Amino acid sequence: MERVAEVIGALEDPATGLPLDQLEADIEVGFDAGTVYTGVTLGYPCASQQGAWAQRIRTACEPLLAEGPLAGSDIRSDLFFEVGRTEVGEVPESLRAVKNIIAVASGKGGVGKSTTAVNLALALAAEGASVGLLDADIYGPSLPTMLGTHGLRPEVKDGKFFVPIPAQGLQTMSLGYLLTEDTPAVWRGPMASGALNQMLTQTLWGVGAEDGELDYLVVDMPPGTGDIQLTLSQKVALAGAVIVTTPQDLALVDAIKGVEMFRKVSVPVLGIVENMALHTCSNCGHREPVFGSGGGERMAAEYGTRLLGQLPLAMSIREQADSGKPTVAVAPEGEVSALYKEIARKAAAQVWLAGEDEGMPEIEMG
Numbered sequence: 001m002e003r004v005a006e007v008i009g010a011l012e013d014p015a016t017g018l019p020l021d022q023l024e025a026d027i028e029v030g031f032d033a034g035t036v037y038t039g040v041t042l043g044y045p046c047a048s049q050q051g052a053w054a055q056r057i058r059t060a061c062e063p064l065l066a067e068g069p070l071a072g073s074d075i076r077s078d079l080f081f082e083v084g085r086t087e088v089g090e091v092p093e094s095l096r097a098v099k100n101i102i103a104v105a106s107g108k109g110g111v112g113k114s115t116t117a118v119n120l121a122l123a124l125a126a127e128g129a130s131v132g133l134l135d136a137d138i139y140g141p142s143l144p145t146m147l148g149t150h151g152l153r154p155e156v157k158d159g160k161f162f163v164p165i166p167a168q169g170l171q172t173m174s175l176g177y178l179l180t181e182d183t184p185a186v187w188r189g190p191m192a193s194g195a196l197n198q199m200l201t202q203t204l205w206g207v208g209a210e211d212g213e214l215d216y217l218v219v220d221m222p223p224g225t226g227d228i229q230l231t232l233s234q235k236v237a238l239a240g241a242v243i244v245t246t247p248q249d250l251a252l253v254d255a256i257k258g259v260e261m262f263r264k265v266s267v268p269v270l271g272i273v274e275n276m277a278l279h280t281c282s283n284c285g286h287r288e289p290v291f292g293s294g295g296g297e298r299m300a301a302e303y304g305t306r307l308l309g310q311l312p313l314a315m316s317i318r319e320q321a322d323s324g325k326p327t328v329a330v331a332p333e334g335e336v337s338a339l340y341k342e343i344a345r346k347a348a349a350q351v352w353l354a355g356e357d358e359g360m361p362e363i364e365m366g
């Protein structure tokens with residue numbers, strides 16, 4: 001049994017590229033009536049990976065099941081996950097129901113940040129997590145359009161708390177729920193920041209969640225790297241940030257500003273998502289990198305972070321998001337959803353790693 005645990009411990013976790021032992025993943029091994037039972041618990045949601053892990057463990061343990069004391073035994077493997085909490089010091093009471101806050105940011109507008117944020121939140125939920133989504137994009141709140149919640153208003157509790165609106169399995173809140181078509185434009189400036197602050201501190205995130213807690217709150221940040229973004233990053237005590245970019249040089253330069261902004265306030269950059277990276281020809285299916293290739297990867301390496309994934313420029317992504325049914329909700333088993341889920345697992349795994357690091361004692365040299 002010890003050998004089985006050792007073999008499993010040496011397996012590489014695809015979301016981090018690290019062996020399970022190094023991740024301090026929980027590994028359990030048992031034996032009953034000719035069957036070896038194994039259980040691995042990871043620190044990020046991974047429901048879609050059950051089959052892949054069972055196969056990986058079976059293959060790795062094959063030699064042990066072929067000869068020796070376990071010869072002829074069968075093997076059954078289960079995969080579990082447990083999402084920890086990022087300890088971030090003082091937080092407003094309403095945010096205490098949230099274990100981890102992940103910002104989705106971009107150096108500039110129009111790169112697909114909101115589309116990525118919504119699909120990332122849905123992908124985390126599809127992997128088994130309880131997830132909230134806060135649309136903090138005060139310049140153009142697009143969440144109500146993307147989730148088909150346009151025109152809904154949040155319920156107000158005790159005269160001062162907003163109750164999040166449930167949509168497609170997510171707990172959601174958006175400035176769009178508070179603005180109306182004829183809200184004066186001036187209100188969308190400084191007053192909108194005030195409203196954003198209120199949404200942050202006065203939304204009861206735990207109300208609709210199963211056990212009163214959310215594993216992740218995904219925050220769709222306003223585009224850019226100015227003061228609003230900086231203050232917001234500090235105020236909400238982020239567990240980490242995902243930076244969305246397109247592969248053009250100019251967008252990458254802005255994405256670098258995003259990475260630097262989060263570093264300045266000591267928020268871990270979980271990684272880069274390259275959006276609209278490949279174009280699939282609708283006639284022949286041929287894929288090509290219209291805006292050049294490798295930019296996101298190079299930039300991630302240069303700035304000590306990682307490329308979480310690349311998304312194609314696809315009409316379906318746009319049509320589905322713009323019609324209130326984002327890709328991961330409408331085609332959860334499709335190719336593009338698989339990409340979003342992989343990005344979600346990788347980002348959440350980085351949150352796990354960042355949390356583990358904090359718990360490590362500092363080693364003094366010299």
Ligand SMILES: Nc1ncnc2c1ncn2[C@@H]1O[C@H](COP(=O)(O)OP(=O)(O)OP(=O)(O)O)[C@@H](O)[C@H]1O
Nearest residue numbers: 109110111112113114115223276312313314317318
């Ligand atoms: N991978 C993609 N393929 C095709 N269209 C996409 C893709 N990602 C986003 N889009 C489309 O691009 C447009 C802009 O996307 P989105 O609103 O998500 O960008 P944003 O960066 O959040 O913009 P803003 O800064 O204005 O909030 C939308 O119409 C969206 O549907």
